[in-house]
Amino acid sequence: xxxxxxxxxxxxxxxxxxxxxxxxxxxxxxxxxxxxxxxxxxxxxxxxxxxxxxxxxxxxxxxxxxxxxxxxxxxxxxxxxxxxxxxxxxxxxxxxxxxxxxxxxxxxxxxxxxxxxxxxxxxxxxxxxxxxxxxxxxxxxxxxxxxxxxxxxxxxxxxxxxxxxxxxxxxxxxxxxxxxxxxxxxxxxxxxxxxxxxxxxxxxxxxxxxxxxxxxxxxxxxxxxxxxxxxxxxxxxxxxxxxxxxxxxxxxxxxxxxxxxxxxxxxxxxxxxxxxxxxxxxxxxxxxxxxxxxxxxxxxxxxxxxxxxxxxxxxxxxxxxxxxxxxxxxxxxxxxxx
Ligand code: NAD
Numbered sequence: 414x415x416x417x418x419x420x421x422x423x424x425x426x427x428x429x430x431x432x433x434x435x436x437x438x439x440x441x442x443x444x445x446x447x448x449x450x451x452x453x454x455x456x457x458x459x460x461x462x463x464x465x466x467x468x469x470x471x472x473x474x475x476x477x478x479x480x481x482x483x484x485x486x487x488x489x490x491x492x493x494x495x496x497x498x499x500x501x502x503x504x505x506x507x508x509x510x511x512x513x514x515x516x517x518x519x520x521x522x523x524x525x526x527x528x529x530x531x532x533x534x535x536x537x538x539x540x541x542x543x544x545x546x547x548x549x550x551x552x553x554x555x556x557x558x559x560x561x562x563x564x565x566x567x568x569x570x571x572x573x574x575x576x577x578x579x580x581x582x583x584x585x586x587x588x589x590x591x592x593x594x595x596x597x598x599x600x601x602x603x604x605x606x607x608x609x610x611x612x613x614x615x616x617x618x619x620x621x622x623x624x625x626x627x628x629x630x631x632x633x634x635x636x637x638x639x640x641x642x643x644x645x646x647x648x649x650x651x652x653x654x655x656x657x658x659x660x661x662x663x664x665x666x667x668x669x670x671x672x673x674x675x676x677x678x679x680x681x682x683x684x685x686x687x688x689x690x691x692x693x694x695x696x697x698x699x700x701x702x703x704x705x706x707x708x709x710x711x712x713x714x715x716x717x718x719x720x721x722x723x724x725x726x727x728x729x730x731x732x733x734x735x736x737x738x739x740x741x742x743x744x745x746x747x748x749x750x751x
Contacts, residue, residue: 415730418492419444420466420485420507422456424584425521426498428688428719430461433496435746439726442491449477464488489514493730496722497521505529508547517545519725522552522610522718532613534559535724535743536659539736542728550721554578554624554633555610557712560692562639563615564657565706568649570642574620578607579634582626584715592628599626632672632693632711639706647701650708654694658740659720661691661751669693672711679713682750688716690749720747 417433419426422444430441445466446453453474457463462482465471474481489495494517497504501523508529511518520529529549533542537559542548551559558576565571580599583590600606607622645653654660663669669678679689690713698709723743724736733739743749 415439415494415726415732416442416492417726418442418464418488418495419461420495420497421499421503422446422452422461423498423500424586424715425718425722426496427452427456428686428716429496429498429722430456430459431685432719432723432743432747433726436723436743437746438732438742439723439730443482443488445485445488449474449479453477453479462488489516492516494519494726496726504549511547517729518547519722519729520547520549522550522555524549526610526613532610533721533725533728534563534614535721535736535740536560536563537614538616539724539728539739540734542725543734544731545729548725548729550718550725551610551614552607553712553714553717554580554607554635555614556718556721557633557635557692557710558607558611558620558622558637559614560657560660560717561637561654561694561708561710562611562618562620564653564660565639565641565650566615566618568653569645571618572640572642574608574618574640575638576607576620576622577636578605578622578624579636580624580626581629581631581633581714583630585630587630592626594628597626599624629672631676632689632713634672635710635712637706637708637710639708641704641706644701644704647699650699650701650706651696654699655751658744658751659691659717659749661689661693662696663693664696666697669695675711676713686715688719689713690716690720690747691751692717720744720749723747 443462468484504520505528608620693711
């Protein structure tokens with residue numbers, strides 16, 4: 414049994430804490446909070462030992478009546494690995510502290526690849542993280558691109574990918590960002606940073622991306638155009654997506670024609686927080702025109718990276734050498750479909 418901590422119990426952190434807790438080979442020893450808000454209270458109610466990441470703020474927790482087990486320094490002594498889920502840019506600073514404390518660290522997509530030195534996707538480069546000390550799980554968009562491009566690459570090789578990403582303006586619980594009534598080229602420059610980010614895990618892939626932000630909170634949506642090395646049949650592509658773990662095909666003409674309906678599906682199957690860990694590909698959108706593959710997919714940004722964090726722990730702590738066995742175990746324990 415390996416011991417993990419979560420630094421930053423927010424959107425990603427609370428989901429990774431739950432995902433680790435339902436595995437039988439790893440355990441959450443504690444989660445950290447800076448602010449004594451309802452999330453801190455719920456962490457305690459769920460049974461996660463709560464540690465303060467800013468010890469000078471201990472008084473605030475006392476005032477709020479939220480019991481804490483200690484400060485983050487106490488947590489370092491209990492763990493094999495810290496899963497850093499703090500806001501983008503803070504993780505890179507925390508890396509220096511983890512190095513001082515001799516604790517391994519997983520970081521999220523808000524950190525720059527170069528600041529951490531190594532990036533991870535379960536399907537693309539699991540084995541490269543074997544025994545590593547500091548690894549970044551790529552962002553929600555990059556994870557979504559890798560989940561469907563890797564099986565296509567394995568099936569028939571890829572010459573070039575072009576992708577246009579329609580990004581959610583904010584997470585559902587976020588009141589600080591937007592837009593609320595605009596379409597924003599983001600970044601306004603082409604290509605966007607997403608292509609180079611995919612190349613940190615799918616080495617040498619020829620990919621060019623562009624992205625816009627839109628006023629929605631539910632999911633990101635991607636439009637992909639893939640030039641392939643050889644041309645499989647449409648059935649081969651559909652069959653490949655059907656067999657790929659963490660990818661689900663949805664049919665627009667059977668009530669799943671939008672991100673709203675796909676999220677409704679996640680609620681209906683009883684997923685906690687209405688999470689959809691799987692990448693949703695619209696079956697009708699899959700087509701081959703003049704030898705080029707086209708498809709559309711949707712990404713639940715708050716949750717798709719969560720199973721990858723679990724696999725990353727297994728690779729870094731040398732718990733399972735075979736990526737497909739880790740993926741299968743994570744999926745089974747989290748109730749992931751497909
Ligand atoms: P969040 O704001 O929801 O949660 C961050 C948590 O860290 C909060 O609990 C906050 O109180 C805490 N925190 C803030 N400053 C801290 C500090 N200095 N030290 C310790 N804790 C601190 O953020 P999030 O959306 O969960 O994002 C976390 C990381 O995951 C970022 O790198 C982000 O880019 C990445 N990510 C986010 C999403 C998404 O859609 N939300 C998807 C994939 C990856």
